[in-house]
Amino acid sequence: MSARGDRTPAWAALQAHFNAEGHAFDLRQAFAADPGRAEAFTLLAAGLRVDLSKHLWTARTRALLIDLASQCDVAGQRDAQFRGEAINGTEGRAVLHTALRAPAGAGPHSDEVQRALADMLAYAEAVRNRARAGELTDVVHIGIGGSDLGPAMAVQALAPHALPGLRLHFVSNVDGHDLAAVLPQLRADRTLFIVASKTFTTQETLANAEAAKAWFLAQGGTDTAAHFAATSSHRAAAAAFGIDHVFGFWDGVGGRYSLWSVIGLPLAIAIGAEAFRSFLAGAHALDRHFAETPAELNLPLQLGLLDVWYRNFHGFGSRSVAPYHQGLRRFPAYLQQLEMESNGKRVDRDGDLLPFATSPVVWGEAGTNGQHAYFQMLHQGTDVIPVEFIAVREPAYGFAPHGALKERLADQHSKLMANCLAQAQALMQGKSFDEAVRETAPTANPALAPDVLARHRSFPGNRPSTLILMERLEPASLGALIALHEQRVFVSGAVWGINSFDQWGVELGKALCHRLLPRLASGDTSGLDASTAAALRWARGA
Known part of the structure; x- marks a missing residue:
C-alpha cells in the first residue's frame, strides 16, 4: 500500500x-552562482524541451522531492495504471486512457482497442471522402466537458493540418x-452531426442533439442515419434517436481523458487517420518516457513534484498557463478540467480528510493577449503564481x-518568441528599487517624489516559471504535450494519496438540477x- x-x-x-533555505531561495543568486543551472534543470521528453531552471528549487530540493515520490511509491502506482489495474477505487475501475494510445500488443485490451480505433478511423476517412466529393461541408460536434474540451482544443491546435x-x-x-450561433451557417443536406455522450443521457448534450435533429428535419433533412x-x-x-453509426468506449476512460478514444472522432475527421495515429504515437512516446526514464531525468515526475512543492510548502494556490501560440488558446481551459476535476479532492483514497491543499487553480490565456490582461498581477501582485510558458519555434499557417x-x-513570429522569453525573464529578474529610481527620475511626475514613483515601478522578481519548447505544433508534439500534463497530474495525485480518476463533486449539482427542472414548470x-x-x-x- 502506497x-x-x-x-x-x-x-x-x-x-x-x-524552513531552512527554501523559503528564502533567490533565483537571481542561483543563476549567478551556477553557470550550468539552465542545462542541469532542462529535460527532454518525446520531442519536448522543458526548462525547469527558473523554479524555486535546488539540486537538494529535487533530490528530496524524488525521495518523496519513492516513499509514496509513485512508480508502483504508475505501473499499476499502465497494467490496467483498477486504481480508480471508488468506482472499481481501471484507468485505461494510456492503453488507447499504445500500439498493437503493447497495452491492456489491445485487440479491442485496435478494433475500435480502426472502425473509428475508417469512418473518419469515409466522412473526409464525402467532404472531398462535395457532399459535406460542415461537421457539428455536440458534447460537453471532456467530450468537448479535448476535441475542440485539438482541432483548433491542429487547424493547419486539417482537410x-x-x-x-x-x-x-x-x-x-x-447552437443557434452555428445553425444559420449550415445546410442540412451537407452537415454531419456527432453526438458525444458516453451514457447518451447527458442532459446538455441531449438537449442540443434533439434541437439539432429538429432543425435538420425542419430544413428538409430525411436521412438521419447519414x-x-x-x-x-x-x-x-x-x-432509438435514429443513429446507426455508434462508436463506443469503456468505463475506464473518463471524459477528461477521452480524447484518445472515439471521442477524438472530430479530430480524426479533421486531420485524417495517419495524422491521428501520429497524435497517439506522440502521447505513447511520452508515456514510455514516464514509465522508463530514471527519476532524475523524468519530466512528468518532476513537474508533478514541483506542483506538490509549490502547493504544500510554498503555499501557492494557482498556476497560470500561457501558450504563446494562437492555436493553443483553448489549452488552458482544457488543463483546467484535467487538473481541477482530477485533483480537486478533500479526502484521500481511504476517505480521510486531508490536512493539506491539493489541486491549484489552473487558468490562463494565450500570449500575448494575457500580457495585456493579467500579467500585471503576475509581476507585481501580492500572490506568487507560477507560470507555464509554451512556445513553438516553427510556425505553420495552413498555407x-x-x-x-x-x-x-x-x-x-519573432516578436511572439521575444515576448514569451522576455516575460519569463522579467518574472525571474524583476526590477530593483534602485533601478526604478534611476529609470524614472528623468520623467518623474512632479507631484510625486522619485522614490515614491520608483516603488510603483519596481518589480520583486524571483517569480517561478516553466518554459516548454516545441519545434512544431503538429499531431505528435500535441499528443506528447497533452500526455505530459496527464502524467504530471497523476504524479501529484499519487503523492497526495487521492483518487485522481473520479469526479463525485460534479454529481450533486446535476442531481439538484433534475429536481429543480420540473419546479420551473410547476412553480412549486x-x-x-x-x-x-x-x-x-x-x-x-x-
Missing part, C-alpha cells in the same frame, strides 16, 4: 529544507445561444505565405431554501 505524502519521512525533510474546405463546429452549452453519428457506449439509446506577407509573418417552491425559491420565482417571471 503511503500518503504527508506521512513519509521525506515530507518532514522537505519541510525542514523549506481544407471542411468546417468543424463545437456546441457544448445547454444555453440555446451556443447525417448523425454518436460516440457513446449506449448503442440502444443512440439507435505557404509568399513575398511581403511571408516577411511580415516571420517578423510577427415547497421545501426550497428562501434564496433558491426566490430565484425560481424570478426565473418564471413571477
Whole structure:
C-alpha cells in the first residue's frame, strides 16, 4: 500500500529544507552562482524541451522531492495504471486512457482497442471522402466537458493540418445561444452531426442533439442515419434517436481523458487517420518516457513534484498557463478540467480528510493577449503564481505565405518568441528599487517624489516559471504535450494519496438540477431554501 505524502519521512525533510533555505531561495543568486543551472534543470521528453531552471528549487530540493515520490511509491502506482489495474477505487475501475494510445500488443485490451480505433478511423476517412466529393461541408460536434474540451482544443491546435474546405463546429452549452450561433451557417443536406455522450443521457448534450435533429428535419433533412453519428457506449439509446453509426468506449476512460478514444472522432475527421495515429504515437512516446526514464531525468515526475512543492510548502494556490501560440488558446481551459476535476479532492483514497491543499487553480490565456490582461498581477501582485510558458519555434499557417506577407509573418513570429522569453525573464529578474529610481527620475511626475514613483515601478522578481519548447505544433508534439500534463497530474495525485480518476463533486449539482427542472414548470417552491425559491420565482417571471 502506497503511503500518503504527508506521512513519509521525506515530507518532514522537505519541510525542514523549506524552513531552512527554501523559503528564502533567490533565483537571481542561483543563476549567478551556477553557470550550468539552465542545462542541469532542462529535460527532454518525446520531442519536448522543458526548462525547469527558473523554479524555486535546488539540486537538494529535487533530490528530496524524488525521495518523496519513492516513499509514496509513485512508480508502483504508475505501473499499476499502465497494467490496467483498477486504481480508480471508488468506482472499481481501471484507468485505461494510456492503453488507447499504445500500439498493437503493447497495452491492456489491445485487440479491442485496435478494433475500435480502426472502425473509428475508417469512418473518419469515409466522412473526409464525402467532404472531398462535395457532399459535406460542415461537421457539428455536440458534447460537453471532456467530450468537448479535448476535441475542440485539438482541432483548433491542429487547424493547419486539417482537410481544407471542411468546417468543424463545437456546441457544448445547454444555453440555446451556443447552437443557434452555428445553425444559420449550415445546410442540412451537407452537415454531419456527432453526438458525444458516453451514457447518451447527458442532459446538455441531449438537449442540443434533439434541437439539432429538429432543425435538420425542419430544413428538409430525411436521412438521419447519414447525417448523425454518436460516440457513446449506449448503442440502444443512440439507435432509438435514429443513429446507426455508434462508436463506443469503456468505463475506464473518463471524459477528461477521452480524447484518445472515439471521442477524438472530430479530430480524426479533421486531420485524417495517419495524422491521428501520429497524435497517439506522440502521447505513447511520452508515456514510455514516464514509465522508463530514471527519476532524475523524468519530466512528468518532476513537474508533478514541483506542483506538490509549490502547493504544500510554498503555499501557492494557482498556476497560470500561457501558450504563446494562437492555436493553443483553448489549452488552458482544457488543463483546467484535467487538473481541477482530477485533483480537486478533500479526502484521500481511504476517505480521510486531508490536512493539506491539493489541486491549484489552473487558468490562463494565450500570449500575448494575457500580457495585456493579467500579467500585471503576475509581476507585481501580492500572490506568487507560477507560470507555464509554451512556445513553438516553427510556425505553420495552413498555407505557404509568399513575398511581403511571408516577411511580415516571420517578423510577427519573432516578436511572439521575444515576448514569451522576455516575460519569463522579467518574472525571474524583476526590477530593483534602485533601478526604478534611476529609470524614472528623468520623467518623474512632479507631484510625486522619485522614490515614491520608483516603488510603483519596481518589480520583486524571483517569480517561478516553466518554459516548454516545441519545434512544431503538429499531431505528435500535441499528443506528447497533452500526455505530459496527464502524467504530471497523476504524479501529484499519487503523492497526495487521492483518487485522481473520479469526479463525485460534479454529481450533486446535476442531481439538484433534475429536481429543480420540473419546479420551473410547476412553480412549486415547497421545501426550497428562501434564496433558491426566490430565484425560481424570478426565473418564471413571477
